[in-house]
Amino acid sequence: MIIKKLCIPLLAAVCFSCGNDPLPKPKAMLRLDYKKPEYSKVDVRLPFTFEKNINADKISNIKLDGINNFYGVDINYPSMKGTIYLTYKKVNATNLDTLLRDAQTLTQKHTIKADEIESIIYENPEQSVFGMFYEVGGNAASQSQFYVTDSINHFLSGSLYFYTEPNYDSIYPAAVYLKNDIKRIMESIEWKE
Incomplete structure (x- = not known):
């Protein structure tokens, strides 16, 4: 009799303890928060x-080649893997056309994977900085590229690359954040000579 009295409430508790059927979680976007950018002169x-x-991490891999007047600079963003x-x-007197053509060709090589390539002309006559910014949409290897020059002495080009297989949907937030950093680099260029 005692067992019957214990079994009935226990059985009732087990049967009624199950709630509604589980529901799948609603679809959502991954939220990536990046620190507000603050800029300092390099x-x-x-x-x-x-x-x-x-x-960004401090600048690394500054490669100097005084003979060929070549300099390379890497600005690393390890948290974004870019x-x-x-x-x-x-x-010099003979290489400006080649430098411009090479910069434009590098961007056009991404047309195989890119959905679109938007080009934006950049001009800052006060600092003698003129160039082009390219935003590459889709699963291309580089999402942003640019070049600037004063057409007389200086030519600077830049590219953004991520250390992952290009998947535009996944890297889009980081690509937008770094695109703004690239534009800031372009806007703040000052030639020393």
């Missing part, structure tokens, strides 16, 4: 200065 052994986001690569070359 003035190292280069023929130009610029501003970079202080949230790097902005800057390449500086000295302009």
Whole structure:
């Protein structure tokens, strides 16, 4: 009798303890929060200065080749698994056309995977900085590229690359954030000579 009295409430508790059927979670977007960008002037052994986001790692891999007037600078963003690569070359009487063509060809190589390539002309006559910014949409290897020059002495190009297989939907928030950093680099270029 005692067992019957215990079994009935226990059985009732087990039967009624189950609630509604589980529901799948609603679809949602991954929320990625990045620190608000703060910029500081970079003035190292280069023929130009610029501003970079202080949230990036310090500049690394400054490659100097004084013979060929070539300089390379990497601005790393480890939390986003991306790097902005800057390449500086000295302009002479014969190489400006080649430098411009090479920068434009590099961007056009991404048309195989890109959904679109938007080009935006950049001009800052006060600092003698003229160039082009390219925003590459789709699963291309590089999401943003640019070049700037004074057409007489200086030529700087830059590209954004991520250390992951290109999946535009996944890298889009980071690509937008770093696109703004690239535009800030372009806008803050000052030639030293």
